[in-house]
Amino acid sequence: MALDEHKKRIFKLIGTRPPRPDGVDKVTGRAMYGADATAPGMLTGRILRSPHAHARIKSIDTSAAEALNGVKAVVTSADFGLPEDESVRDVQDNCMAREKVLYDGHAVAAVAAINVSVAKQALKLIKVEYEILAHVTDVDAAMQADAPVVLAGRAMDDLPKGMSENVTHHFEFGHGDMEAGFAKADKIIERSFKTAATHQGYIEPHACLATMGSDGKGELWVCTQGQYYVRELCADIMDMDTSQLRVTASEIGGGFGGKTTVFIEPVALALSRKSGRPVKLVMNREEVFRASGPTASSSTDVKIGMTKDGRITAAHATFRYQGGAFPSGTVQFGAQSSFAAYDLDAVQTIGWNTMTNRPKEAAYRAPGAPMAIYAVESVVDELCQELGLDPLETRLRNAAHKGTKSSYGPTFDDIGLEATLEAAKLHPHYTAPLGPNQGRGLSCGFWFNFGGNTCVALSLNFDGTVGITEGNPDIGGSRASISMMAAEELGIAYEKVRTIVADTNSLGHNDVTDGSRVTFAVGLATIKAARDAIKKMCSRAAKIWDIDEDAVYWEDGFAKPSGPNAGSFEPMSIEEIAATSPNTGGPIVGHHEVNAEGAGVSFGVHLVDVEVDPETGATTILRYTVFQDAGKAVHPDYVEGQMQGGAVQGIGWALNEEYIYGEDGRLQNPGLLDYRIPVASDLPNIDTVILEIPNPGHPYGVRGVGETPIVPPLAAISNAVSRSIGLRMSALPMSPPKILKALKSKG
């Protein structure tokens, strides 16, 4: 659906900041999250996990556990079938190892027992015999021909000679004459980068409550970003019809992409089916780190050429990502997005994805983009330093704009990059003075944004109030923004609308809450559903007035005759139409089903000041400003919240967060003590500047905003640190030992 013609529409509600409808539940502790549900006769599930990075399972003896008083079911991979679809089989095998364990923390068996003590005791009684195999966790090592093979038979087609079977994906993008481009450059910089794997770090661990009856019907309560996708995966794995499995999404305690697949849900269902009792399965934090999905780690080579006056002549990058123990093609997004901010005549990107003995990666906010753009933006910054150019001016000079053929192929429509850069240039932050040991860095960021399959139902109640049923869990205020768009369209008060999140049987399919799609796609479907309801309400008014349906229009919550020719009638309120609906044809429901396309891409620019302690290598973030194009900010508080939250996740990625593996291939920091996500005292206020360059693909101009903000911080901070210490950093995280070592090497 295209942007409404009336571009200059004056909104009544859009752009205001009303309280969110689920606010009271969430500040009083009443809101029900994944682990908060119970069921009569409920059992406690626990999972036994591999202590080895890579091993063949020679045998599993569960007899002693089964014999323990209070144990009601024990399951292993033998309790699951073999799904035909390879990708579903991978998901299942990730939930419960078959034949081999592929990473430290991989599930090998599970129990359901009357309480947690018995369950823990039962796990100790399960005897697993392993044959330990050689393992590999580093991305570059995993690609070598002689690397231990994680999963045989899964290599990409046409695997190049000298590469390991672990390599599953290869992508190339770009256009133009590279050689000619580099020949025109006055300065060429080539540099290699590494980034560590990080975790989404949602505060709520995975949790679910599964009930499988002997009648073949299943109920699943689960914290997830997508109840429909969970249903499809679980129904496939459990070999049941999707209609027989109802999945209800609990309130969700953060996801950031990490809750877009299943880890424990099929196991809980299998335990319930075997025990005949409801089973609650909740991961502890250690399990979250060892066995859910972190992001990819990466290794990158970038080469960029620039003229003396700051024009990029050619750009090349090779990206190598590891995505854990199963095939994963996330490098695609790195290879596509890396140069999106630039208008280039010659650009080429190459991406390789490899398996390693690590947990299978899950999506993490703009998956694949942050580490790629980090490498590119670092080299652009270094070129500016070497050539004595202003980094903002140089980006403006090369900025992608409407009509630019993007580095990944398509030509851009209206985009907000130049406006965002201009806003940063004019902001006082950019010219504020810096003290000793301080540095300023900036970076552009980009994400594609998606739409996807969406259903919304809008029910008119007899009192004229409105109920919205939508199918995407509310991670960060979407009930508010959806209610606002419905109220705006209907011309009624925000308080008259209530939005609920449906279970899988109460509404048609909705894609996962990902790709920054909800405010865009669900919003679009809501507006369309409201227009559908308006059409129906106008037709009821027409019936009452006995005039033609087309002679009625809708304004500010009233049906009105469209002109003197239509007849002279008092406007009819939504309340009157609702109250008389039983007499005029029955209940009124507007609805809309769509596979929403046309999500506009999103650009952001981050500006950061840091100070580095030259004696310890510690970095302090002094000041941080986020500039981003939101298309149209429906609820600016929650747009700012996305910008701030994404920036801080990026700060963690840049400075301290990392998966640390030992020589033995075991994860050494599976806890929030040593996996160091930023705490409140680490940070300054995060200032935000929202730009609104309307997305032509949405009636109100909305663009997704959730993912882009995690992209720029990595390079922005690396650039600031590098400028502060006078030395280019090229690996993340820039933990103090790394910075101090660099300082010492400088002498």
Place this chain on the structure above:
Amino acid sequence: MKNIHVSTTINGDPTEFICAPDESLLDVLRDRLRLTGSKEGCGSGDCGACSVMVDGRLVCSCLVLGAEAEGVEVETIEGMADGDDLHPLQKHFINGAALQCGVCTPGILVAAKALLKKNPNPTDTEVRYWLAGNLCRCTGYDKIIKAVQAAAAEMRGA
């Protein structure tokens, strides 16, 4: 393991429960008393989602045994509002959009209330250090700090 009988006071109400000797106060609150507002984010005192007050001290309920609750006064998020009347912190968290997913919110509210009791007029830095043990992954903390300050100002009558 023989269960232990405990008499305690929770949010002003006399409460009795039995628990295993190794069962945490958090598990007792959530699983035995159905007070699920306190959350388990880590089980090791690193995230603060389980914050409660025990005898007027802010603690992580995952690091207290249920058995230790004998004879003490426990305050949880469920006791923060006075019926329908929200505490100023609760109001300002909603109005200031200081929550996104909301799972860390109960713990942060309990911790912030403890701060304002001790220090009604904190600086931003003091708020940030006091709340350093309450992890939030959604907000970047910015709006949380501002909401605490707004509530503090209201409570001071400013």
Place this chain on the structure above:
Amino acid sequence: MRYVKAENAADAVQLLQDETGIARVLAGGTDVLVQLKAGMLEPDLLVDIKNIEGIKDIVAEDGGYRIGAAVSGAELGEHAGVVALWPGVVEGFELIGSTQVQGRATMTGNLCNGSPAADSVPGLIAANAVVRIAGPDGTRDCAVIDIPVSPGKISLGQGEFITSIFLPKRPERASDAYLRFIPRTEMDIAVAAAGVSLELDADGTCTAARVSLGAVAPTVLLVEGAANAIIGTKLDAAALAALSAACSAVCNPIDDKRGTIEFRTEIAGVLAKRAALIAYKRAGGQS
């Protein structure tokens, strides 16, 4: 596992002595309960000592203070007397964990956890603090420095537990300070740490000093060479450089997820220098 509340010290000693399996003392629980939950520790008996009379008290004694074994960080931080006399000891202890952890954690527990990175221990050793131990043979006193043996191990015998820590009196113009390095601003375990206690004469010359380092060796170190580097000086640049060098010279750390050998060795000297300057200023010295 059994959970028992000891009524008095003798009761606790008896319980601990009689236990044939694994027994642990429970005060604040911020180490024991984490280990319990993680399955690292499976005790047969937990003896809760918080009901023992006086164990939560801070008492003035001989110009110093006796701090009960169950005094929490929050309670210690609110005690103006201890804060004034031994600010470095208090700040070391208060750095541990979050506000929530401070509501429960005890200095004695931190010492008994036996970690070389325990934040309260360098300050206590620099202060020459002494613990009082109750045991089957009655009570005995022991210098804090003699409690840690190796990572996770302490020198207490079967049936023994610490009932209090004594911080001695000190002359005018004396103070202390503690600094640690962590990657974040809060919530981490020390990567390296230094506690410095010193006394000055009327013109600001250091007359006595104790310098202690944490997280750079299997146990917390007392570095005499570092103390000697500043005794007789006004902490001029040369003295501080010598102090730093003496500290780095004795480091024997490990490479692990929290820091490298190289980093810890380097940082220990930097922290000792900075802590010494803070202590010097607190003692009334001007540099």
Place this chain on the structure above:
Amino acid sequence: MVKVAIWGSLRGATDGKAEVEVEAGNFKQLLDQLAINYPGLKPQIKRGVSLALDGKIYRDDWFVKINEDSEVVLMPYMVGG
């Protein structure tokens, strides 16, 4: 005929061509024709492709209309976090 830009790693299936021409009026016809003309593209089409049409990305919509002068770029299937 519609010109379709093929991303680099797929060019093995299009005789090295960065751009191919097919007869298609919508996304479905385009995919069908590509599979017929260039069987090597089939596995990727099965794995999932998106279509960038005049700069806008479409993931699934078979019947999105393609004009002769449209800019058509074949892309891997897009997901998000």
